Amino acid sequence: MSRTPTPADDLGDSLDLDHGRSLDPADPLAPLGRFEPRGLRPPTLAPSDVAYVVEDTAVGRMLLARNDSGALVASAFVPTPDVEATVLARLSAKVSPRILRQPRELDEARRQLEDFLAGQLHAFTLRTDLAMASDFQRVVLPRLATSVGYGERATYGQLARLVERPSAARAVGAALGANPLCVVLPCHRVVASSGALTGYAGGLEAKRFLLDLESAGATA
Incomplete structure (x- = not known):
């Protein structure tokens, strides 16, 4: 004798169910994908123009970003969500919206930064792009980057003379203060003429950490 179809019959036709197993999605034994309509899979995201990741590092919370060619365009301190949003807005305006x-796209940059901050790497080999720079x-x-090496220090005045702008020490300081590639392009190595540590995007404790790290590594 024929039976009137029920909603459960329709469900069984449209879903690939594993009979005999729990139908509770929270069940760890429930096969993955059993609750998706046949033929559908999670969407695959197309490559983006800018991939980024936010990392907690030894010197603070940092945002790393690369462009579609793989070059690093940002290595920025982002201590708060508001600062992170500001950096992302600048990336959108200067590079691409x-x-x-995408953390995996930054694996090499993350590895080199971690090794540098552990004193195991003295020079980055990452390709960089100053798209965010003035x-x-x-x-x-x-x-x-080419004149002040690992474990060395320079003053703002010395760097101004190196770029043939001897009276532009203050402008040099402002340029370093807005460095879009902190740590990778080592603005932490520039100090006041007295040797005092002055403003740094990551804070003076981060600057002191980096200088002490390099001093120890250079003399080891």
């Missing part, structure tokens, strides 16, 4: 949080920063930051 297509931004996704015209003056594009002059100052590369000269800093």
Whole structure:
């Protein structure tokens, strides 16, 4: 004798159920995907123009971002969600609004940063892109990176002379204060003419940590 179909019959037709197993999605033994309509899978995200990750590091909370060519465009201190949002807004304006949080895309940058902060790496080998920098920063930051090595220090006046702007020590300080690639491009190595530690995006404790780390590593 025929039986009137029930809603459960329709459900069994549309879902690939594993009969004999619990139908509770919270059951750890319930097979993955058993509650998805046939033929449907989680969406695969297309590559973004900008991938980023936020890391808790030895010197504070930092945001790392790379562009679609794989070059690092940001290594910024983001102590609060508001600062993080500001950095992301700048990335959107300066690089691309297509931004996704994709930690695996930053694996190499994360590894090198971790090794550097552990004293196991003295020079980054990451490709960088100064898309977030001003015209003056594009002059100052590369000269800093090539002229002031690991464990060394320079003053703002010395760096101003290196870029052939001897009266621009204050402008150099402002350029370093807004460095979009902190730690990787080592603005922490620049100090006042008296040797005193002055403003740093990550705070003076972070700057002291980095200088002490490099001093110990350079003499080891």
